[in-house]
Amino acid sequence: MPVRALVYVSQKSDRLGEYDLEALVADAATFNATADVTGILLFDGQRFLQYLEGPAAGVEAAFRRVCVATSHKEIMLLAGGIVGARFYPSWSMMLIGADRSSLDQIASGDWNGFVRRGVVARPTAVDHMLTLTEKA
Template identity: 45%
Template sequence: MPLCAIAYVSDVAGPLSAAHLDALVEDAIRFNSLAGVTGVLLCDGSRFLQYFEGPDDGVSAVHERVLQARSHRAIHKLGHARVPQRFFPYWSMRWLGVEPALIEMLSAGDWEAFADRIAGGAPAGSGMERLLQFVAPHLPGQAASQQVRSAAD
């Protein structure tokens, strides 16, 4: 089954407590599980950066849900492409708190060619490569962490 992925950055709409973010992510986990979508959400308190992957119809359903969500605004799609494999197979969704500088650095990377980088093409320092390097230590199990590190090399 072909897989695709979307990455975007957006601004948090209003105050967002950790408890509220946990509730949003729990809801996303349920929805994404049914849609066959996996991914990661980074939040610095004022901005989100999210990457999600899965079958075309599942990614489309999640993307539509993202566009309708009231928890954020000023959504800017960084990339949307086919991917050769899942890079977050263990997470229907997981959020990680980050510093604002990380979201800025990741969103400034080359996301247009992120699928090429995964396939071995785009230059080092792309947004996807930086995301994989940041998330690798948070993945469950040594094998999963090594898989992500290898994909980013």
């Protein structure tokens, strides 16, 4: 079964508090586990970058929930497509703190095909994302 991936960036809503963020992540993890979706949520204090992966139906259902959530605004889809394998097979949802510079680098990176080039060649957005999340 092909693995679909999707990544977006958004702005935090003024209404979102720290406790709300923890509840949001717990709720997303529960939903994602039932939809067979895995991924990460990067947060720099003002912006989110979320990467989702799994079966097409599950990723689409998770993204529909994202689009109606009041916890953020200005959702911008960065990429969507098929990946060879999951990058985060055991994380139904993992919240990872990121500094602004790292999130900028990942959001503005090359998402084309969700490929990895590694650190020897010019790193892609996926390379930057995996480097940041390896520390988590």
